[in-house]
Amino acid sequence: MKIVSIIGARPQFIKASAFSRAVSETNDVEEFIIHTGQHFDSNMSDVFFEQMGIPKPDINLEIHSLQHGAMTGRMLEKIEAVLLREKPDWVLVYGDTNSTLAGALAAVKQHIKLAHVEAGLRSFNTAMPEEINRILTDRISDCLFCPTDTAIENLTQENIPNNKLIRTGDVMYDSAFYFKQFAKKPKDSIPENFILATLHRAENTDNKMRLESIVSAMNQIANRMPIVLPLHPRTAKIMADYNLKFSKNIHTILPVGYLQMLWLLDTCHLVMTDSGGLQKEAYFFNKFCITLREETEWIELVENKINILCGANERKIISAFSDNINHKHIFPAHLYGEGNTANQILNELLKR
Numbered sequence: 001m002k003i004v005s006i007i008g009a010r011p012q013f014i015k016a017s018a019f020s021r022a023v024s025e026t027n028d029v030e031e032f033i034i035h036t037g038q039h040f041d042s043n044m045s046d047v048f049f050e051q052m053g054i055p056k057p058d059i060n061l062e063i064h065s066l067q068h069g070a071m072t073g074r075m076l077e078k079i080e081a082v083l084l085r086e087k088p089d090w091v092l093v094y095g096d097t098n099s100t101l102a103g104a105l106a107a108v109k110q111h112i113k114l115a116h117v118e119a120g121l122r123s124f125n126t127a128m129p130e131e132i133n134r135i136l137t138d139r140i141s142d143c144l145f146c147p148t149d150t151a152i153e154n155l156t157q158e159n160i161p162n163n164k165l166i167r168t169g170d171v172m173y174d175s176a177f178y179f180k181q182f183a184k185k186p187k188d189s190i191p192e193n194f195i196l197a198t199l200h201r202a203e204n205t206d207n208k209m210r211l212e213s214i215v216s217a218m219n220q221i222a223n224r225m226p227i228v229l230p231l232h233p234r235t236a237k238i239m240a241d242y243n244l245k246f247s248k249n250i251h252t253i254l255p256v257g258y259l260q261m262l263w264l265l266d267t268c269h270l271v272m273t274d275s276g277g278l279q280k281e282a283y284f285f286n287k288f289c290i291t292l293r294e295e296t297e298w299i300e301l302v303e304n305k306i307n308i309l310c311g312a313n314e315r316k317i318i319s320a321f322s323d324n325i326n327h328k329h330i331f332p333a334h335l336y337g338e339g340n341t342a343n344q345i346l347n348e349l350l351k352r
Helices: 010-024 046-052 068-086 098-109 129-140 149-157 171-182 208-222 233-241 258-267 277-284 299-303 314-324 341-351
Strands: 002-007 030-035 090-094 113-117 143-146 165-167 195-197 227-230 250-253 270-273 289-291 307-309
Touching: 002 010, 002 068, 002 098, 010 030, 010 090, 010 171, 010 341, 030 068, 068 098, 090 098, 090 341, 098 113, 098 129, 113 129, 113 341, 143 149, 143 341, 149 165, 149 299, 165 341, 171 258, 171 277, 171 341, 195 208, 208 227, 208 233, 208 250, 208 314, 227 258, 258 277, 270 277, 270 314, 277 289, 277 299, 277 307, 289 314, 299 307
Parallel strands: 002 030, 002 090, 090 113, 113 143, 143 165, 195 227, 195 270, 227 250, 270 289, 289 307
Antiparallel strands: none
């Protein structure tokens, strides 16, 4: 069997590495990896692949820094050419990026079986490009690997046939479980007891009122517990444009690699984020999460009271911190599987 995996961002490489390990342990399965180049990341050097044991892509299409439509169209054209040459049995796509949608369309147009990892996630906010990518990819896939029961329910409500739906758990848990042993402390000075925060989503950074409210809440919270914030350069520039400043108790550091982020997650007291993936990773490390968004794809975390949605509401953010800083939370086991999702995915593809 030949499988083409299509990925375009560093988080997707980390997720896909779990599947690549499963392939390496299985006879008569060949994987060909296409990197679209969607996220040009200087951290993805040879050292990145060597240190993390991640297979290097077989081809890099180097498509990035374009508008959504142009990027997706260019990827579709280039991926199609590779698929015509490689003739795989399956195309495997991950998540909700433009690379995901382009790879899915290229496969379906050539009548190649398509599998979607992280299928069925919904924020129900169609203003998010990711939501459109998810919905379209799920609709045209032959095999939908769902990380949660909620994902299964979402697809059932959308009348996706049951024989396409497989509850596997989350491949990101495989990766976090595996790479935790290699976690590294950042070179920066990190306080002993801290909140780990991230702030990058456009709905927050591109809206001055929302950003002012979040920064004000963070500054007040930092008076009670220091915050470590790996700050994206784009967010830093917008902060400067708006003349907003973090307090001295917020330790802004440069964006960190995955292994450093795992160390921060393992060491922090709680998490505050507008990221999608970090909410879930907080759960992997038994850390309560304050989410700076109005909705989440990971509804089971909210239902289990280990994640609270605060949006950009200053009062809600501060209240969430005050109410949960000393609370002993119960983290239910196996919300996202048992760390063997990649093997389940490969076994299912071999059966079909």
